[in-house]
Amino acid sequence: MKGLKFSIAAAAITAGAVLGGAFTAAPASAKDVIINMAAPDWQPTRFMQEEFNRTYKSKTGNNVKLVIDFIPWPSFYQRVAASLSSGEKKYQMIVTDSQWMGDFVEGGHYLKLNKYIDADPELQAVIADMHQVLKDTSSSYPYKSTNYYGFPQFPDNMVTFYRTDLFCNAKERAAFKAKYKKALPCYYHEWQDVDWNQWGNIGEFFTRKKGSALGDGKADDDFYGIAYQAGKGYDFSTSQIHTMIWDAGGDIWDETDTKPASGVINSAVNVKAMEQFLDLLKWSPPVAKTGQMDIFVIQDLYMQGKVAAIVDWVGVAGPVIDPKASKVADKSAFAQAPGTRKSDGTINRSSNIGGQPFVLTTWNNDEVIHEALDVVKWWLSKPVQTKFVREGGGQSGMLSVLNDPGYATWSPFARAFADNIQWQKDMWHIPEFFPLLTQQQEQFDKAITGQISAKQALDSVAAYQDKTLKEAGRIK
Amino acid sequence: MPAPRSARGFLGWLLAPERRGPLLIAPAIATLVIVNIFPLLWSYGLSFFSYNAKKIGVPPRWRGLDNYVDLFTDEDVWGRFQNTAVIVIGSVAVQLVVGFLLALLFAREFPLRRYLLMLVLAPMMLSLSAVGVFFKLFYEPTFGFIPRLVQTFTGEPFVILSTPVKATIAIVFADAWMWSPFVMLLVLAGLVSVPKYLYEAAEIDRASAWRRFRTITFPYIRSLLLLALLFRTIETFKIFDVPYVLTEGGPGTSTETISVYLFRVAFNYFQTGRASALGYIVLFGVIVLTSLYLYAIQSRSSESIE
Numbered sequence: 001m002k003g004l005k006f007s008i009a010a011a012a013i014t015a016g017a018v019l020g021g022a023f024t025a026a027p028a029s030a031k032d033v034i035i036n037m038a039a040p041d042w043q044p045t046r047f048m049q050e051e052f053n054r055t056y057k058s059k060t061g062n063n064v065k066l067v068i069d070f071i072p073w074p075s076f077y078q079r080v081a082a083s084l085s086s087g088e089k090k091y092q093m094i095v096t097d098s099q100w101m102g103d104f105v106e107g108g109h110y111l112k113l114n115k116y117i118d119a120d121p122e123l124q125a126v127i128a129d130m131h132q133v134l135k136d137t138s139s140s141y142p143y144k145s146t147n148y149y150g151f152p153q154f155p156d157n158m159v160t161f162y163r164t165d166l167f168c169n170a171k172e173r174a175a176f177k178a179k180y181k182k183a184l185p186c187y188y189h190e191w192q193d194v195d196w197n198q199w200g201n202i203g204e205f206f207t208r209k210k211g212s213a214l215g216d217g218k219a220d221d222d223f224y225g226i227a228y229q230a231g232k233g234y235d236f237s238t239s240q241i242h243t244m245i246w247d248a249g250g251d252i253w254d255e256t257d258t259k260p261a262s263g264v265i266n267s268a269v270n271v272k273a274m275e276q277f278l279d280l281l282k283w284s285p286p287v288a289k290t291g292q293m294d295i296f297v298i299q300d301l302y303m304q305g306k307v308a309a310i311v312d313w314v315g316v317a318g319p320v321i322d323p324k325a326s327k328v329a330d331k332s333a334f335a336q337a338p339g340t341r342k343s344d345g346t347i348n349r350s351s352n353i354g355g356q357p358f359v360l361t362t363w364n365n366d367e368v369i370h371e372a373l374d375v376v377k378w379w380l381s382k383p384v385q386t387k388f389v390r391e392g393g394g395q396s397g398m399l400s401v402l403n404d405p406g407y408a409t410w411s412p413f414a415r416a417f418a419d420n421i422q423w424q425k426d427m428w429h430i431p432e433f434f435p436l437l438t439q440q441q442e443q444f445d446k447a448i449t450g451q452i453s454a455k456q457a458l459d460s461v462a463a464y465q466d467k468t469l470k471e472a473g474r475i476k
Numbered sequence: 477m478p479a480p481r482s483a484r485g486f487l488g489w490l491l492a493p494e495r496r497g498p499l500l501i502a503p504a505i506a507t508l509v510i511v512n513i514f515p516l517l518w519s520y521g522l523s524f525f526s527y528n529a530k531k532i533g534v535p536p537r538w539r540g541l542d543n544y545v546d547l548f549t550d551e552d553v554w555g556r557f558q559n560t561a562v563i564v565i566g567s568v569a570v571q572l573v574v575g576f577l578l579a580l581l582f583a584r585e586f587p588l589r590r591y592l593l594m595l596v597l598a599p600m601m602l603s604l605s606a607v608g609v610f611f612k613l614f615y616e617p618t619f620g621f622i623p624r625l626v627q628t629f630t631g632e633p634f635v636i637l638s639t640p641v642k643a644t645i646a647i648v649f650a651d652a653w654m655w656s657p658f659v660m661l662l663v664l665a666g667l668v669s670v671p672k673y674l675y676e677a678a679e680i681d682r683a684s685a686w687r688r689f690r691t692i693t694f695p696y697i698r699s700l701l702l703l704a705l706l707f708r709t710i711e712t713f714k715i716f717d718v719p720y721v722l723t724e725g726g727p728g729t730s731t732e733t734i735s736v737y738l739f740r741v742a743f744n745y746f747q748t749g750r751a752s753a754l755g756y757i758v759l760f761g762v763i764v765l766t767s768l769y770l771y772a773i774q775s776r777s778s779e780s781i782e
Contacts, residue, residue: 085529108532286617289638291726438744449727
């Protein structure tokens with residue numbers, strides 16, 4: 001009898017607990033959801049991790065944790081590709097270069113998001129709020145289609161970093177004007193009138209020997225006028241050469257067409273543009289001759305006070321204005337990068353887009369997918385994006401943020417970024433991207449180090465692209 | 477009805493003295509098979525297929541010997557072998573000369589010898605990629621030590637990695653800096669094993685220094701020098717880290733060794749089948765070299781016994 005009483009009491013307690021659980025919010029049912037994300041190790045991704053840890057609360061009540069695997073950029077592709085091809089299924093999200101989209105979508109690694117977007121008005125609003133350039137270059141595959149795979153984690157473009165103590169120095173301005181009959185650009189609007197020819201003038205003007213007059217003092221070491229990326233690693237020289245090709249009115253192989261690359265990539269306009277790119281390297285620090293002048297090298301040379309102006313990504317501008325890292329933190333300003341002047345006097349500033357989208361992987365279950373998409377919505381929400389631009393060293397591709405009247409003032413480089421974004425183009429997104437890039441980088445490096453001419457390099461690139469694209473069935 | 481073997485009974489059977497030996501080495505054998513033998517056989521199989529490891533669900537396509545034929549007729553591959561050969565010949569020659577001279581120096585007693593010896597041995601204990609980074613900074617034309625040093629004399633920036641020849645010399649120097657101590661260590665072992673009475677006898681016979689070296693010292697270190705040549709040739713043939721970090725194979729492809737090229741084929745071009753075939757060609761090269769040198773060592777040993 002005593003046993004029976006105990007059983008009834010236990011059953012009543014259990015039933016009560018179950019019913020109670022059904023009618024109240026039950027923290028005990030909250031699950032731990034871990035989203036592992038591969039990302040390049042730099043300020044925009046570091047900020048995302050910190051901000052997530054500080055502020056993110058999942059709407060579902062689950063305990064969502066974002067664990068970013070910070071990978072150095074130079075080995076990022078190899079690490080991600082090795083992880084994906086090994087089948088380890090380590091990452092639920094990946095910050096990916098837009099050009100890898102074809103390779104990893106066709107490989108079955110990146111998740112197509114259309115059905116989730118179609119079912120979620122909030123995601124539709126996110127897509128509607130994205131700048132068209134980013135929809136085309138960073139989110140869709142095939143290029144410019146409406147098959148969505150990613151959202152911009154951080155959009156980027158190339159801007160000019162310059163020394164105000166030199167460019168705004170009255171003596172230097174007078175000397176420049178006397179020599180070139182043009183104003184030495186000091187203010188933002190003056191930089192908007194700088195083309196690649198004047199960039200060369202600036203290079204020549206500020207290249208000084210140790211002990212020569214420089215600004216209000218003397219150069220304590222050999223000093224160089226200009227620098228931009230011209231490195232063999234990853235896409236360093238390609239990004240700048242494509243930019244100058246587009247600026248000059250040339251083009252690269254069009255992935256939306258079936259015409260061959262020959263006659264396009266090695267056109268006379270492109271050869272001339274590349275010759276100008278090579279010619280301007282003579283005003284750069286000597287590392288340019290090694291073919292290793294990449295985005296981090298020029299950033300470092302600028303921060304060490306060895307060069308007057310560089311063209312580099314906004315993504316690496318943060319340390320430049322940090323006095324702990326940069327000798328020129330208090331005398332640096334940012335402007336739009338130069339372009340090529342057209343016959344009507346306007347300047348073509350077409351440029352190779354930077355930054356990366358983030359994508360979801362195909363092996364996630366529904367719960368992880370929904371939590372990850374909630375993280376996407378959180379990251380691309382106006383308050384978080386605003387904070388990212390104002391405090392996180394980042395930029396935004398969301399129109400609601402970009403069109404804010406105060407945007408240009410939120411960071412020293414925000415205005416240049418915002419003015420540039422409409423000019424951005426992208427290279428190929430097809431699965432053959434990496435072989436095309438690697439071969440092109442080798443040929444460009446040979447030209448940069450003086451082993452072959454611009455024409456020889458572009459002819460070799462054209463021949464390889466035709467062969468590779470034909471084998472892949474992309475051209476006739 | 478026989479009683480089932482108890483757990484204790486099975487344990488007893490397993491731990492029987494005649495099974496202890498195989499049991500103890502079983503984990504090592506299993507590890508070797510999993511991490512070494514299986515991938516080796518797997519990649520050998522892949523070398524006959526067209527396969528891209530990045531593509532889930534796309535099966536390998538049989539190519540037979542085509543990957544090998546393509547590689548043997550590919551100018552790029554021969555170019556990379558040529559780059560590798562130049563670096564191997566240059567670096568191993570420098571290592572042998574410098575290592576030998578260092579060994580002669582350290583075979584003598586002098587103040588602080590032990591401490592200096594430790595210092596000289598330090599480079600070979602460093603990680604290969606660390607050496608690559610170290611020399612990259614060392615050669616950096618604006619801040620690097622060597623360019624700054626040269627500039628103090630010439631007044632002009634000195635750019636070491638700007639031409640194929642200079643970049644190759646830079647790699648040879650970095651590799652030789654790291655591995656000359658290894659050669660020194662081997663030769664030193666030979667030098668200290670020479671009985672002192674032989675030198676005393678030679679001195680009584682008024683043998684010249686060169687004759688003493690040729691007839692006493694060299695026979696003792698000959699086989700060790702050959703061993704150093706063997707090890708260093710095989711290792712330098714596979715050189716990857718230093719050129720990859722220091723020059724990325726540039727300028728152009730002039731310092732791209734066969735191992736760096738293999739990495740690019742495997743992880744940039746993602747031609748997994750072709751990369752496997754190239755891996756086996758490199759392995760074959762190493763086996764041929766090893767056999768040649770082993771044969772040389774054996775002939776020398778039998779000569780000395782006779």
